[in-house]
Amino acid sequence: MTDPETPIPRNGEATARRRAVSVFAQADARFLEDAWKRLCGDREIAPLRGPETGLVMVRGRAGGGGAPFNLGEASVTRASVRIGGDSVGHAMVLGRDLERAKFAAAFDALWQIETERQSIETQVVAVVEAAMAEQDGQRRAETEATRVDFFTLMRGED
Known part of the structure; x- marks a missing residue:
């Protein structure tokens, strides 16, 4: 049962937070640390809890569906932090980077504060999403350069 004092997030807000948490988890640790110092260093x-490192089982599906x-295990680092005595943030990042998990959780906590959300969206989330899109574009271009088109020739005597 939920606490009646705790507001239940609207679906749109929950989706936006899920997107932001995903971006924080994929961001570079140095970028997160620099952004934290620049935006809210004090x-x-x-x-x-944590940051602490552990293992999770990665599962796959035959044929995609x-x-x-069980595909194998992956190292992950998780952290839970409190900012300003009232906002709690959580993060789980792939790998063993303790600082990245700490700052990802801190940005999650900061994102939940209504007055800070727009600043975090524009100065952290949008910047990381743009960098990820650029990297994805570069990877696609490199992959496209190696594409080989196969075609079948029909032999006349068959």
Whole structure:
């Protein structure tokens, strides 16, 4: 049962937070640290849990939609922090980067504060999304350069 004092996030807000948390988890650790110093260097990040490193089981599906199977394990780092005594943020990042997990959780906590959200969206989320789109475009271009078109010739005597 939920606490009656805690507002239930609207679907749009939950989707926006999910997108932001995903961006924070994929962002470069140095960028997150520099952005934190630039935007809110005087705020204290109080750890609640972690950052701690562990393993998760990665699962796949045969043919993309068939029966699930265990693909293998992956290292992840998770952290939960409190900002300003009232906002709690969580993060889980792929790999063993403790600082990246801490700052990703801190930005999640900061994103939840209504007065800070727009600033975080424009100065962190949008910048990281643009960088990820550029990297994706470069990867697509490199892959396209190696494309080979195969065609079949029909032999006359068959």
